[in-house]
Amino acid sequence: MSEREPAAPSNRYPAAAEWQTVDKYFTETLVGEDPTLVAARKSGGETTMPNAEVAANQGAFLGLLVKIAGAKRVLEFGTLAGYSTIWLARSVGESGHVVTLELEPQNVAVVEENFRAAGVAERVETIVGPATESAAQLISDSVEPFDFVFIDADKPSNPAYLAAALELTRSGAVIVIDNVVRNGAVVDGDSSDPRVQGVRSVVDAITANPDLDATALQAVGEKGWDGLIIARRR
Ligand code: SAM
Secondary structure: OOOOOOOOOOOOOOOOHHHHHHHHHHHHHHHOOOHHHHHHHHHHHHOOOOOOOOOHHHHHHHHHHHHHHOOOEEEEEOOOOOHHHHHHHHHHOOOOEEEEEEOOHHHHHHHHHHHHHOOOHHHEEEEEOOHHHHHHHHHHOOOOOEEEEEEOOOHHHHHHHHHHHHHHEEEEEEEEEEOOOOOOHHHOOOOOOHHHHHHHHHHHHHHOOOOEEEEEEEEEEOOEEEEEEEEEEO
16 A cells, blocks of 8 residues: 555545535634635645645644643644644644654645645644654654644554554543544445554554543545544543
């Protein structure tokens, strides 16, 4: 399985026009995606995986979760053009810090300008390379524990990213894992898609971990039919 995933899930259920219209309504009313975020989203076209960033209302949801959790230190797996990173970084506030892990130098070349334009460059640290290795380095460096983790990189590595997140977080930390529904394919235990198996393996790991409370929410919208897991360390 290449670590470069197609941007969109297979379109067994393409995003319905109504879903897109509803996303647009809430984004225009509640979310307030500013021109900097719009520019960051558009710059995804210069990355290895165009259109793979979270939707605006999902970015706002992540930002709200960070604020609700009172998180000041955030770790992200999968930066792309830094769209979700900006939502996370704005939510930790000036005294906060976000570390974001990205494999592709081509993508990292885009993010610095996006972070600067968004006014968050000072509080974001981008580490280039395979996220398992970058996270292992953070563990061996005994960095200060993180309060919030967003896992949104290559899905087959989800179990490894969860294991690293558990090494790198404090009690009470929140861990969010994106794209866990995959057009409903998550329920197919015989799936030959390693991304589906990556989701199912991380579900098994969470289920077997008595230190984690978790749930999953399905979502429909401009990105189609997908969803996320929200877990919290006891
Ligand atoms: N979180 C971003 C957002 O919402 O704006 C979207 C991230 S995109 C879905 C997934 C990203 O993970 C891509 O930029 C891809 O290059 C990166 N990626 C894939 N495999 C990786 C790996 N092994 N280590 C680190 N990053 C990886």
